[in-house]
Amino acid sequence: MGRRVLVVDDEKGVRDAMRQVLEYEGIEVRTAESGDEALIVYPEFHPHLVFLDVKMAGLDGLETLAQIREKDPAAQVVMISGHGTIQTAVEATQLGAYDFLEKPLDTDRILLTLRHVLERAELESENVRLRATVVDRYEIVGESPAIRELLDVIDRVAPTGARVLIAGPNGSGKELVARAIHRRSPRADAPFVEVNCAAIPSELIESELFGHMKGSFTGAFADRPGKFEQADGGTLFLDEVGDMSAAAQAKVLRALEEGMVTRIGATKSISVNVRVIAATNKSLQEEIAAGNFREDLYYRLNVVPIEVPPLRSRRGDIPLLVQKFVADLTRDSGVKPKPVDADALDAIVHRDWPGNVRELRNAVERLLILSTGETVQATDVGRLSGLPSDGALSELVNCETFEEFKQQAERAFLEAKLNESGWNVSETARKVNMPRSNLYKKIEKYGLQRE
Numbered sequence: 001m002g003r004r005v006l007v008v009d010d011e012k013g014v015r016d017a018m019r020q021v022l023e024y025e026g027i028e029v030r031t032a033e034s035g036d037e038a039l040i041v042y043p044e045f046h047p048h049l050v051f052l053d054v055k056m057a058g059l060d061g062l063e064t065l066a067q068i069r070e071k072d073p074a075a076q077v078v079m080i081s082g083h084g085t086i087q088t089a090v091e092a093t094q095l096g097a098y099d100f101l102e103k104p105l106d107t108d109r110i111l112l113t114l115r116h117v118l119e120r121a122e123l124e125s126e127n128v129r130l131r132a133t134v135v136d137r138y139e140i141v142g143e144s145p146a147i148r149e150l151l152d153v154i155d156r157v158a159p160t161g162a163r164v165l166i167a168g169p170n171g172s173g174k175e176l177v178a179r180a181i182h183r184r185s186p187r188a189d190a191p192f193v194e195v196n197c198a199a200i201p202s203e204l205i206e207s208e209l210f211g212h213m214k215g216s217f218t219g220a221f222a223d224r225p226g227k228f229e230q231a232d233g234g235t236l237f238l239d240e241v242g243d244m245s246a247a248a249q250a251k252v253l254r255a256l257e258e259g260m261v262t263r264i265g266a267t268k269s270i271s272v273n274v275r276v277i278a279a280t281n282k283s284l285q286e287e288i289a290a291g292n293f294r295e296d297l298y299y300r301l302n303v304v305p306i307e308v309p310p311l312r313s314r315r316g317d318i319p320l321l322v323q324k325f326v327a328d329l330t331r332d333s334g335v336k337p338k339p340v341d342a343d344a345l346d347a348i349v350h351r352d353w354p355g356n357v358r359e360l361r362n363a364v365e366r367l368l369i370l371s372t373g374e375t376v377q378a379t380d381v382g383r384l385s386g387l388p389s390d391g392a393l394s395e396l397v398n399c400e401t402f403e404e405f406k407q408q409a410e411r412a413f414l415e416a417k418l419n420e421s422g423w424n425v426s427e428t429a430r431k432v433n434m435p436r437s438n439l440y441k442k443i444e445k446y447g448l449q450r451e
Contacts, residue, residue: 035059054081142317158184168308170422171358190234198240216265242282343378354420
């Protein structure tokens, strides 16, 4: 039988009557005539619900309830009594009882209580399953030294309230780090609210972060809380914080200093308790030097810096990531599972992946969908992953002049390096040992554009 109920009462007539009612409903029933016996039966039977008499010889019901809840904080216990008082009911509730029923017991009330408890148990079980799915989706995968060091820093900073600034190239997993910090923190049960500062127009970023009052600007048809208010008690993740407008930077700085936010059009400030985690793929120190980012805000955000490594610096983790992505996609997207053969995996490992983990996941999805064989093979990887093709090489060789060849090669080289760094021009210029102003001219010359 699927559902189990333990009935604890020192009156045999009560035990037999409840057994008859519950078994008629298809419930598996065990009984105990004392608190001591109940404490022996409970761990081996592990019931979904316990009906527990208050007044019993020896260990009474309230003491038994306390010990059951100590062993199993999730235990669902309904107290029953022929001499119920408000004081006893309050004490039972404080000890964790789900409900309190008075004798003589009403069959309809017993069954109604049973149904509510079982529905609650199913809901909690579903919540646990969903939380496990979410955790799995945002799991940081890898066993390389770089990832072990990253996880160690996360474990040390998460229990604190310190602000964190996460740096790393596009697609490297900065959001995963932010979510891991939140999940391991005392705020784990509170909201995790994400704001992509690069995706919101500069004229709307203040409204998005701090909210607005009805009529404060065209289109403000109702009062609306901002992300700071929505994250109250939890974590606010400011992704791509380097792209935030100057006006929004000033307000964020004030919010961090005072713990207060003011909606656009409001006259009163609102107190918020928010842990801010920021992320960027830019060098904020270079942005400060260029006058694009406030130095005082940088030092407010950069209490604990975390650097997320690019995928090319931890190639040993790629097989584990491919395995995870195959499992995730076949479970969540209805993609047919296919094994990735050794040669294909080797080809995947040796690619540079300028788009990092995000690009790798997309490539795995394309390979599972578009590869025609029963397994993913190296030829599939070569065709789909953007590796240089014979046609591209022959196009270079077939240039009519050496100057034309140099320009074609330079264009391809710079485009690959820009993609590799997530189109961070300063970082690319440093890596290729070229003045940033020259790189901007080359981008304009060749008409290079970010994908």
